[in-house]
Amino acid sequence: MAIIVALFLTVAVGFMAIGIDLGSLYFRQKSLQTQADMTAISAVLNLSGTPDDHAQATVIGNRLEASALTSLEYGRYIYDSALPAEDRFETRDLSDVDVNAAEVVLKGAAPLFFSQTFLDTDSTPLSASATAARFDFASFSLGSRLLDLDGGILNALLGAALGSNVSLSLLDYQALLDTQIDLLTFTDALAVRADLVALDYAEILTSEIDLLDVAGALLDTGLVSGSTDVLTAILNCTACGSFNASELIGISGDNVAIQLEDRLGTVSVSALDVLKATLDIVNANRLIEADVGLPIPNVLGNVDLAVVVGEREAYSSWINLGERGATLHTAQVRLKLDVDLSPSLLSGLGVGVSALSLRLPIYAEIASATVTLTDLYCDASGPNDRIASFDTGLTPFTGTNGTHVVELFIGEFDAPAFEDTTTPLDAANLSPADFLDLELNLALITIDLFTLQLKAHAATGNALQPQIDFLVSDIAGSPKTVGSGSLLASTVASLLDPNNLEISISSQSQSLLGGLLSLLLTPVVALVDSVLDVLPGKLLGALLTPIDALLDGVLNVLGIGIGQADLTLDGVACGKVALVR
Template identity: 30%
Template sequence: MYRLRPLLSKFLKARSGHFAIMTALTAPAAIVLAAIAVDSGSLYVEKRQAQALADLAAIAAALNPTLATANAQRTMSDNGVAALVVGRNSELSGPGARDRLLVTTGHYSARKEIDSAARFDPAGATKNAARVTYRTLGTRYFAGALIPPPEIVVTGVASATPVAAFSIGSRLARLDGGIINSLLSGLTGSQISLSLMDYEALLDTNVKLLSFIDALALDLDVGAGSYDEVLGANLTIGKIAKTMRSTGEIQGPALTALNSLVNQTTNGSVLPIKLSDLVDFGNGELTAASIRQVGVDMNALEFLMMSAAIAGRGKQVALDLGAQTGLLSAVVSLAIGEPPQHSGWLTVGEAGSLVRTAQTRLAITVEIGTPRDLLSLLGARIRLPLYLEAAYGEARLKSITCDGGFNNRKVEIEARPGIVNLYLAEVDRSKLGGFANPMARSPARLIDLPLVSITGQAQAEMSNTKFTSMTFTKADMKPPVARTVNTRDYLSSLTGSLFSSLSLSARLELGLLGIPLLTLPPNTLGKLTGAIQNVATPIDDLLYRLLSVLGVSLGEAEIKVYDANCGRAFLVQ
């Protein structure tokens, strides 16, 4: 007994065997933890691999939404997933396969106001994106006998939006330096005086849109990642001309003209115009990469004139063009409205994008001489108060196709000219800018003598309510070729049609009473009508020159496509 006590005491005090005992006790727990770690790490790697496969399949599917499922399957097969079952609708589970795939096409919008989770719309009419959901079973190396293999479900969304750059407006095929100077001066509040050679030099010069934006961003000290601040900056015509000059792309006579324009607009008032009013890049985040999808070479003069027209929205401009028209007198008041559902003059966008011309109102009072044999009206002038309303013309991008490769790209545009109404009538010029309200019209006083008053009224309309489709190929884009859609129900002179429906009446003015005249020199009203009809051509010419400078053509819509890109697929979610 006494011999056992020292041995027991020595055993209890010994430390050499504790590690072995602790190892024996904790080894099972450590082995379990190690197995869990290996299984978890393996599942993490498998999920990353599955996500990469889903992303690749989504990119392949988005490149051609009509073949989205086949392209996604091929991508999965090329990456080692051959035994694959493709689900329908929301079907991702079911017997018979380890790997299942669900491909859904839809429309993806990058608009900032839409929550990121709702930007992919499976019900969207325009398919520009694909969502691929991939389900597979993970591998458990240690716990497979105890726990069933987990499902790995991953989703990739990719978009490949074809975009095109196109515009609507006038080709400015015929220039008139005097009218352009008058319009620019009235719209900008500056005294613009450029020569016809200056305008022709600008008409023959193009500047790259991206170069213009980069130069403006540099001047505003804006970073290259996003151009939102550039789009929202307040600009003047002088600022636009200065930015064009700083691109380094304009030389010779055009550079001289820009220098003159910059100097002449230095003291002009700041105009309420933003770059986004001119150029529409859609509703997504604007980046340098998105701009570079298409190349746009802007005509320098068109860009300046559209800037002035947009800057003058709602502003009434008075012009005296009598000496420039061959008429005795031609006094013009014009007002330019804003297109409904704002759209730029030029847009870079996808199918469904719109461009529109501005609504325009013109009040023109023309004076011409009377025929010599109208003795009773000797010394009087014939006064023709004309009022013209031009609704916006519009063009929309219908489709972009690249069948057979990028060099075979085609752009289909649907366009229609705006409705034009011309009246022989009196209007209140102070209300021209009130586009929300119709203009009140009254019979025109053509001859107003102390005792005799001759009035008349007439109306002519150019209208085309249907869209006309036109196709632009690669050859039509570099350089851009202007295509014209014309009003179908209009073949003759607008003013000629107006005067052909002219109705005249004569009255004897006695105090406040107007008494119809029963006797006038023979055929007086007929000769008066003939004299009015003889000036239809110069009045038509005046209307054409005025409106074409503003980007509006009578009964026409002129469309240009600058470039198109069928889109590079990229992940969006």
């Protein structure tokens, strides 16, 4: 019996060792892992402050020795399903702007109870590691904002997309302008319209859609209170252009994609901005023509407008939800204005000289713009604290030739050259344009076929700040203009500078004057010379104000700024921390 009991007690002690010691080891390992998780989260939550101190405080607060923290590394964690899990964390210096994760290793020991009978030790070492990442991102949009409403231009933009004439009132567009819609509601409605309900949000926003889907989604939300004639007109389209949804709403990285369901609902935009941005995408590289009736003094009747908008770069969309490093790009815009001005602007040209008509064909090439989200300050609390910074680049707003913010021309370009946005407008290809018909009232003769031609070119280079900051109070507020507000007026002044103007007499007038000069000689020669001498200075004084006002008014309606970009910070999501490993 003694032998049997001894054998049984040995087995019993073995089972107790397994049951009690292994249970104790498991419990202490789980506790150490929890402490490692908490330490990693504590470090990540304080990346912008003193993460080392907070990590140590967490270790000590969990009744561990400070030496238990054997490793603390910072880096960049990228949630990319295409990468193996072990390759998603890249070590960085804490000072690097793209650091978003911390990896910790804790060491500990667990006491042994009954196992000491079989093992030559009273404890066993334990180790636990954890990686926590913080996903901060911002939603921002660039350049699609309408500064004003004009039915003629908006109808032209819509008509170009639909391939038909559209005649809608400002009240129809005003209903869309007054409607704010969050991106979650819009995306849900878009998924139903485009038959994408089986996909997740990241897949929906990278799928092919068309203008009908966007208009239908805006209508299906039920948020448009007022006229829906604009959306109804689009739904009657039979062949509207298609595009990828990422050109409208971009997602920069899987780190953002995994949070879409939580964050899309926090971003609200105007329904008209959504539609206008869609039209910009669909109308890329199309020639759009419209009559503009802006109340500008000394501008006679409507102004003929032609617009060509280039395509955005492949990586860019209209609104972007992205982390640090996310980039948006606006497309280059070209426009032509045929302007009839009041002849009374050019009075006092000489005795017996009066203007019959005054016409200016103006071309403008407005270069593209790029902004990059460089930093988010998630420790901001007060309304006047900085929350985000954007880099406008070392050479922003450059034209296709890489040197100009804007180029203005007076003259004539051939249609193919104007419509091809891949080729810069070249002043060498600019032809003089008939701009002024003068009447010469002599003693017994009135000559009304004296036509002058004009050619001018002016360009403005980089004149922009390299960085723009947003405060907490700026979130979802008015857009900030990146650029120089006085750039347009100064460029128009350069265009009309007498040193830049080339004034000549049309060939038909030269033939007529040639015959008259042989008869009248000296009086007519002196009169023509005096007109040509005084005209350049009078053009600058008379035309600067109406031309500047006209260009400014047209560009405001289109949402375009010369040497500018309208940057809106729609929302900031800070502090979502996840244990990723």
